[in-house]
């Protein structure tokens with residue numbers, strides 16, 4: 001775009017950037033240990049992934065066109081960028097981190113950091129990103145030690161537990177009345193710390209305790225999610241669908257029996273089927289061939305077990321990872337069935353704004369590959385009060401749901417963030 005080009009409404013001009021990725025040796029620290037105290041971005045699973053800091057470019061969007069506007073901005077930015085990638089693995093070269101609001105009204109953003117440190121399969125690298133006018137030098141990697149959170153108290157968020165159970169009971173009535181099949185309802189708690197929360201502390205705890213989840217940090221939203229909305233990597237599209245949950249007890253033999261009962265529970269299998277269908281239907285137009293498992297497996301996490309299905313397909317067109325995430329969001333795992341009715345019911349009875357909780361969170365590269373998870377098991381730092389954080393959890397409600405059991409399920413899903421904050 002030249003200076004004389006008109007800027008269209010909803011069109012966000014992208015800067016000209018120079019990007020360089022180089023392998024580095026002798027770095028043994030965990031990726032997260034390199035994050036500075038504020039402004040850190042992270043995407044880590046089993047020690048691999050990438051972390052970043054600084055802002056080379058940033059897009060803030062909201063509204064029903066937010067995914068399209070984000071894709072156009074990214075395409076412009078990629079088109080104007082000069083990339084020298086000496087590493088050439090997923091995550092090296094030009095990448096951005098992103099997080100999208102659950103509803104059109106919630107804020108969404110993409111961030112291209114100034115520095116990225118990445119690791120994949122034993123290769124560690126550094127990427128520097130700078131405006132074309134000022135070339136970056138490779139930064140020294142410092143190992144930081146985050147401060148423990150200290151004393152934390154948890155207070156009711158938008159609704160008390162009892163009020164929320166009442167909302168679930170209303171939803172069950174609406175479902176049995178035939179209005180819809182499934183709705184996912186969420187609640188929040190407020191964590192109040194005795195001192196400002198160093199987000200690197202809970203992030204480090206989450207990555208250590210939930211290595212099979214994706215631990216993320218994007219602009220004050222941090223968490224460790226088990227649910228992969230979509231990954232696109234070299235023409236292969238994958239999604240991990242979760243729905244149907246049971247709490248773990250800590251007693252392995254008992255948990256195995258619970259896992260078996262979860263795998264046979266008609267209520268949970270029904271809830272799961274809605275979620276798998278919504279993902280398979282949304283991916284179908286973009287896949288040449290697809291594998292949709294007929295029966296789910298049980299995913300064991302330290303706090304809960306989920307019915308899980310890995311859906312896979314071969315890309316049939318150039319739809320980017322973000323384009324696919326846009327087609328999938330909101331899936332029945334976080335919204336319900338039918339989607340529009342469930343979304344309206346959430347707006348009507350849930351009684352809170354979700355913000356970026358349960359929206360897509362992840363990263364993408366210049367070629368359109370990337371990973372977008374669903375922002376679950378997470379918390380949003382209060383931008384006005386660094387001692388506070390809102391933490392979230394939701395549960396899928398179907399005709400057979402018991403409000404007290406659903407409340408207990410949300411409590412189990414709040415455990416990762418509560419523990420990470422030192423509860």
Ligand SMILES: C=C(O[C@@H]1C=C(C(=O)O)C=C[C@H]1O)C(=O)O
Nearest residue numbers: 242243244245333393394395396
């Ligand atoms: C909404 C959440 O989780 C979703 C709902 C699930 C369920 O109802 O069984 C399971 C996994 C997620 O898709 C959450 O963790 O907050």
